[in-house]
Amino acid sequence: MPFVAAGPGAAGALPDGGGGTAKLKVQPDRVLDLKRELEDVRDEVRTFLRNEAEGLWVRPQGADPVSLDAAKTINENAQTAVEVAWAYVERLTNVIDALDHAAKTYGLVEDTNTTNLQQRS
Template identity: 85%
Template sequence: MPFMAAGPDAAGALPDGGGGTTKLKVQPDKVLQLKRELEDVRDEVQTFLRNEAEGLKARPQGADPVSQDAAKAISENADTAIEVADAYVQRLTAVIDALDQAAKTYGLVEDTNTVDFRQRS
């Protein structure tokens, strides 16, 4: 498993969104893999929000009050979903940044660049 829940003294504490912290313990050889996977997820959610967020909102199907109220309720729910997804992207970015820092601490960035360079040669 590339990561697991860690005890209270573990490095890499991240805000949990509720005033506390969540801690991950990532095996050093899995840091870059996990970072790439989280970047892919973050990018996918960002792309969805950029391309589809406006389409989640409803437009009234008629001029009657029921259609107006239904469209308003659906749009409010869509706004909430968009806000939550945006917060998720921000949290993922914080985790990615922490993993990037861990990679630098472990000296993994240079190792990866060297391996990539050798593979391209």
């Protein structure tokens, strides 16, 4: 398997619900593949948040207390979801940056650029 979560609770979920650190072991020849995949996910979530997040909020269906309370609760949940999604984008960006650093350390960026130039010739 090219990507393996390592450490406690290694199924990819963080053991404490998000505040801790999980490690991901990646085979060196797959670093750039994983980086591209995570960039795609990050970009998709970020685009959704930029274009669609406002659509998550609702207006009360009526002036009665039940409608007002329901809209308030839905909007609070929407706000929390948007905040969590932005935090996810930030964490993905940090992982992508780390993978970029690893790729440079392994010399994979230069190898990929050389291969791409050779294929174009």
